[in-house]
Amino acid sequence: MQLGFILSLLFAVLIATFAVQNSASVAINFLFTKVEVSQALVIFISAALGAIIVAFLGLVKHRKMNKTINQQKLEIEKLKKDCTRLDRKKQEKVLNDDEN
Structure with a gap:
């Protein structure tokens, strides 16, 4: 569990470093809108959405x-109850056979 946390933290630091180094403004076209935003913001949002999706799929699993x-x-x-019942029947049969 701790290894997973450490790897996640390391991955987050790498994403943050990458985003800060690529902070230029970019045009985003989505459906009918066009927005100018920082590339770092796009990277952070993409990483966060990816993490949320992975967490959700992990929860479902x-x-x-x-x-x-x-x-x-x-x-x-x-099955344990069936075994107990069958053992009792077997013991009863053995006792009945011994009496005869």
């Missing part, structure tokens, strides 16, 4: 895995 884990836990409990 995490929730999906938790759902699978919970389903598997329920299945394990069911």
